[in-house]
Every structure is written in structure tokens, then in C-alpha cells.
Amino acid sequence: MTLEAPRISNTLHINMGPQHPSTHGVLRVELELDGEVVVKCNPIIGYLHTGIEKTFESLTYVQGVTLTDRMDYLNPMGNNLAYCLSIEQLFECEIPDRATVGRVLLAELTRINSHLVFVGTAGFDLGASSVFLYCLREREKLLDLFEWLTGQRMMTSHIRPGGLASDFEPEWLAATGKFLDSLPKSIDEYESLLTENPLFKDRMIGIGVLKAEDALAWGVTGPVLRATGVAQDLRKTNPYLGYETYDFDAIVGEGGDCYARYKVRVAELREAVKIAQQALKRLPGGPVKTSNRKVMPPPREELGQSMESLIHHFKLFTEGIKPPAGEAYVPVESPRGELGFYIVSDGTGKPVRVHERAPTFANVQALPLMAEGGLVADLIAVIASIDPVMGEVDR
Amino acid sequence: MTVAPERFQTAFPDAVHGISADGIPHILVRPEHLVETIRQCRDALGYGRWVDMTAVDEPEVEPRFELQYMLYSMGEHRWVRIKTQTDDRAPSVTGVFPGANWYEREVYDLFGVEFDGHPNLTRIMMPDGWNGHPLRRDYPIGGEPVDFTVTRETYGTGGGNELRG
Numbered sequence: 352m353t354l355e356a357p358r359i360s361n362t363l364h365i366n367m368g369p370q371h372p373s374t375h376g377v378l379r380v381e382l383e384l385d386g387e388v389v390v391k392c393n394p395i396i397g398y399l400h401t402g403i404e405k406t407f408e409s410l411t412y413v414q415g416v417t418l419t420d421r422m423d424y425l426n427p428m429g430n431n432l433a434y435c436l437s438i439e440q441l442f443e444c445e446i447p448d449r450a451t452v453g454r455v456l457l458a459e460l461t462r463i464n465s466h467l468v469f470v471g472t473a474g475f476d477l478g479a480s481s482v483f484l485y486c487l488r489e490r491e492k493l494l495d496l497f498e499w500l501t502g503q504r505m506m507t508s509h510i511r512p513g514g515l516a517s518d519f520e521p522e523w524l525a526a527t528g529k530f531l532d533s534l535p536k537s538i539d540e541y542e543s544l545l546t547e548n549p550l551f552k553d554r555m556i557g558i559g560v561l562k563a564e565d566a567l568a569w570g571v572t573g574p575v576l577r578a579t580g581v582a583q584d585l586r587k588t589n590p591y592l593g594y595e596t597y598d599f600d601a602i603v604g605e606g607g608d609c610y611a612r613y614k615v616r617v618a619e620l621r622e623a624v625k626i627a628q629q630a631l632k633r634l635p636g637g638p639v640k641t642s643n644r645k646v647m648p649p650p651r652e653e654l655g656q657s658m659e660s661l662i663h664h665f666k667l668f669t670e671g672i673k674p675p676a677g678e679a680y681v682p683v684e685s686p687r688g689e690l691g692f693y694i695v696s697d698g699t700g701k702p703v704r705v706h707e708r709a710p711t712f713a714n715v716q717a718l719p720l721m722a723e724g725g726l727v728a729d730l731i732a733v734i735a736s737i738d739p740v741m742g743e744v745d746r
Numbered sequence: 747m748t749v750a751p752e753r754f755q756t757a758f759p760d761a762v763h764g765i766s767a768d769g770i771p772h773i774l775v776r777p778e779h780l781v782e783t784i785r786q787c788r789d790a791l792g793y794g795r796w797v798d799m800t801a802v803d804e805p806e807v808e809p810r811f812e813l814q815y816m817l818y819s820m821g822e823h824r825w826v827r828i829k830t831q832t833d834d835r836a837p838s839v840t841g842v843f844p845g846a847n848w849y850e851r852e853v854y855d856l857f858g859v860e861f862d863g864h865p866n867l868t869r870i871m872m873p874d875g876w877n878g879h880p881l882r883r884d885y886p887i888g889g890e891p892v893d894f895t896v897t898r899e900t901y902g903t904g905g906g907n908e909l910r911g
Contacts, residue, residue, distance in 0.1 A: 396848075396870065397872065400871040405880055405881055405887070437768070567795045567820070568843055569796065569845035570797060570843075679768040680798075693800060695802050703804070704800075708798040713845060716847065
């Protein structure tokens with residue numbers, strides 16, 4: 352759009368994307384090439400902009416949960432979680448233990464889902480197409496579990512303000528446990544295809560190096576930041592949902608190159624399995640919805656007997672929940688980094704402003720730092736290693 | 747997560763201080779002190795990680811836009827929120843945190859706040875030729891005109907009644 356025709360220059364200006372198989376969506380990158388070397392790289396976004404933050408303003412808080420799924424479609428329940436934590440911060444309502452532990456379980460399952468897609472697509476982008484099939488084979492099992500639990504494979508909307516949409520069935524918990532037990536063996540299988548593969552290593556090691564101080568100044572978070580050697584994982588530094596009581600390691604890489612990012616994510620995959628197994632083991636009994644009737648509707652069977660329940664039911668479904676006026680931002684560690692919803696309430700049933708602090712937005716912004724000076728073929732590896740989800744960049 | 751705001755009060759005595767519902771302290775400064783405040787938060791107080799920036803529009807309040815900048819301290823593991831209020835323009839903080847670049851472009855695009863000193867202040871989400879700023883509260887929802895390049899008027903056939911006979 353702003354390309355000028357070079358007058359006396361040996362550089363070539365080309366567009367990569369918006370429709371390019373390696374851009375994971377519709378990312379357009381304006382490139383200035385000197386031979387094979389990227390002299391300048393300018394990512395252009397906005398092709399998926401659907402005004403989600405505007406749409407929030409005309410929906411009730413509970414309806415808004417469905418929009419959060421659609422921002423980061425690889426991490427739907429992590430997005431639900433961040434959104435609900437911010438709303439619950441305004442309310443300060445009590446969340447039952449079963450819901451809290453269940454949320455940890457679901458957040459880690461979606462992290463596994465997201466990292467499986469990363470490992471698969473990163474291999475695919477670099478020509479290792481078989482690993483993609485194996486990763487999606489395991490992801491398919493996970494999506495079946497999500498469908499069993501929530502009725503939806505991807506747009507789950509299962510975590511709601513005040514708890515969870517429905518309780519876990521014992522059969523579902525058993526099947527999830529079986530899946531988690533089988534996963535480490537599958538991860539060994541992926542690693543045997545990629546981690547020590549000389550072709551894969553040649554394409555990844557020393558490519559797209561990002562320095563730690565640049566990463567901090569550009570707001571880069573998640574595995575991309577941790578690969579530079581900075582131990583910044585919100586589950587450790589600012590624990591939520593009782594993450595401090597789980598036994599796991601915050602993975603920190605070294606080198607800040609594409610290979611370090613890959614290694615961090617694969618190690619996180621194993622940690623996520625560990626956390627999910629612990630959550631499964633300690634899942635207590637009891638309800639999964641708060642007893643606060645201003646947040647969660649009363650159970651169906653109460654409506655025939657209690658006038659008060661009927662009124663609560665009617666108010667919740669006509670006006671929605673009404674958090675007290677104020678602002679809240681409670682971030683979580685999503686598979687891509689610090690994800691939080693900044694919510695401003697004026698005390699009515701609809702939010703004044705909902706802003707998503709999307710980790711990929713900042714990570715993609717730092718793409719020129721990683722790509723400039725490298726080869727154009729390395730750009731594919733760099734984009735893959737950022738693991739961008741354009742749905743949350745453009746919103 | 748909470749922090750005693752005294753440190754901020756001694757560092758920025760002219761600003762308005764408070765704590766939000768999420769326990770994050772906020773500092774409200776005038777736009778002309780914004781860049782200096784953010785630089786001091788980074789250099790003197792250790793808030794060295796850029797987190798987020800956005801705006802909230804309240805058309806009935808004067809000035810209508812409240813800009814929110816969030817920083818994170820890697821040493822203390824805490825956030826801080828720096829706010830400023832404006833009607834139309836604010837200084838750019840890209841000189842302090844280069845990561846602010848796209849965030850300021852987004853606020854310019856969707857709210858229409860201009861940032862002085864920004865290296866490339868263009869639309870980022872909406873098409874370049876878009877009219878208006880969609881995240882303003884008074885921006886109409888629905889019913890926006892769809893610009894077709896060829897309409898019946900182009901061919902002088904009026905409202906299309908002739909075509910139907």
C-alpha cells in the first residue's frame with residue numbers, strides 16, 4: 352500500500368500473504384529483499400478484523416463468553432478463563448473448589464491442544480509433513496473429549512462467570528485420564544521426528560534470534576519471551592487458580608532462536624500433561640457453579656418451588672449479570688503469552704469497554720526484529736516459531 | 747498483586763493516585779507529563795516490560811478519552827496502570843517503549859486519538875480509506891453504507907424500477 356518503486360536499487364519489494372500457507376491465517380508481510388536476504392520486513396494486519404471489542408459492548412457479560420472463543424480458536428477455554436476471571440474480580444464472588452480445579456484441568460488441556468497444533472504446523476512449514484498428521488491425530492482425540500464435555504469441538508464457551516457451564520461426568524474424567532497417560536509416549540514420537548532431525552535443526556538453530564531486552568521493550572510474552580532466557584510465566588510469578596500448589600516447572604530456554612522456542616513449547620507440553628494429571632487426581636466433589644444467584648442462575652428444579660429463585664432467573668436472563676462499576680484486568684498465561692481482558696463496567700448489564708491484551712499482537716509486532724537480516728526462507732521458520740493466531744491479533 | 751501506592755506518590759506528587767478493583771495501582775497524569783512518567787516508571791521504578799495500552803471512550807465526560815498504559819515490573823512481579831485524559835491528541839511513547847507502536851496505531855484507528863511523534867500513524871485494523879472511528883461510543887452500529895463500485899446510478903437507470911418494467 353505504501354510501497355514506493357525503487358529508483359536505483361537492487362532490492363526487490365514483494366508481498367508475502369495475506370493468503371500464504373505459512374502465515375497461519377491472513378498475515379501479510381511486505382518484504383524488501385536483496386537477493387535472498389530480507390532487508391526490511393513490515394507485517395501488515397487487520398485482514399481478520401471483525402470488531403469483536405465493539406460487539407462486546409452490545410452483549411451481556413455471559414453472551415460475551417462466546418466471543419472470547421473466537422479470538423484465539425486454539426485456546427478457547429483459556430480465553431473464557433481470562434474473561435471470567437476479570438468479571439469475577441469485579442464481583443468478588445466465591446468459586447467452588449471443583450470449578451477452580453476443573454478450570455486448571457481445562458486450561459491445561461487447551462494448552463496441550465494449542466501446542467500440539469504448533470508442533471504439527473511448525474514441522475509442516477519446514478517440510479516435515481508427517482509430524483503434522485501425528486499431532487493432529489492426538490488433537491483429534493482431545494477435540495472429541497471437548498465435544499463430549501461441552502457439545503462443541505472448538506467454540507466451547509464452557510468456563511462461565513461464576514464457575515463452569517456443566518459438571519464433569521465420571522466417564523469423561525476416566526477417558527481424559529487415559530488420554531493424558533498416553534500422551535507422553537506420543538510426545539516422544541514427535542520429538543523423535545523433529546528434535547534431533549538434522550534438517551529441522553539446520554532450519555531452526557540460530558535463526559530469528561530475539562534479544563531479551565528487545566523482547567521486554569516490545570511487550571513480547573509467552574514461549575517467545577521465555578526462549579530468550581527470561582523466566583516470566585504468570586502461573587509462577589502471579590499465580591491464579593492456585594497454580595502455586597501444583598508441581599511443575601516454568602520452562603526457560605536459551606538463545607532466543609526458533610529452536611529455543613520449539614524446545615520451550617515441547618517441554619511445556621510435557622509440563623501441561625503433568626499439571627492436568629494432578630488436577631484430575633485432586634478434583635474434589637461438590638458443585639461447579641457459585642451459589643451467588645446474582646451471577647449464576649438457580650438450578651431448574653428450584654424454579655417451581657421458590658419465588659426468589661424465579662425472580663433471580665428472570666432478572667439474569669432479561670438483564671444479565673451486573674458487576675459493580677469499576678475496571679479489572681486479570682491476566683492468565685495462555686499458550687502464547689500474557690492474555691488478559693481489561694473490562695470496564697458502569698454497573699449495568701453490558702460492559703462499557705472490553706479490551707483484550709492479545710499476546711500474539713505484541714509477538715507479531717516484533718517480527719521484523721527476528722526476520723530482518725535473515726534469509727527469506729528463514730522467515731517461514733520465524734513466523735512458525737511465533738505461533739501466531741491471527742484471530743486474536745485482529746480481533 | 748497489590749502495591750502500596752506511596753512509592754508512586756513520592757515519585758509523582760502532582761498525579762492522582764488510586765487502586766482499581768483488580769488491585770493494580772493507577773496513576774493519572776496530564777498528557778504533557780505522560781512520556782516523562784512512563785520513562786521514570788521504567789528507569790527509576792523498574793517497570794521495564796511493556797504490557798498493554800488502550801483507550802476508554804465516555805462521550806458525555808470532558809475530556810472524553812481515557813488512555814491506559816500498562817507496565818510490568820520484572821523484579822516485583824507487579825503491574826502498574828498509567829492513565830491520561832484527552833479529547834483528541836496525546837504524545838507518543840514509542841520513544842520509551844517501541845512496543846507501543848501498534849497499540850497507538852490501534853487507538854488512532856479505532857478511537858481517533860492522534861499521537862504526536864509517532865513514526866507511522868496510519869490505520870491498522872480498518873481499511874485505509876475508512877470513515878470514522880468504530881470503537882467510539884457514538885459510532886452507529888449497523889447500517890453503514892456498502893460501497894459498491896458499480897451501482898444502478900452509474901448507468902443512469904435510477905432506482906431500478908425501469909428494470910423491473
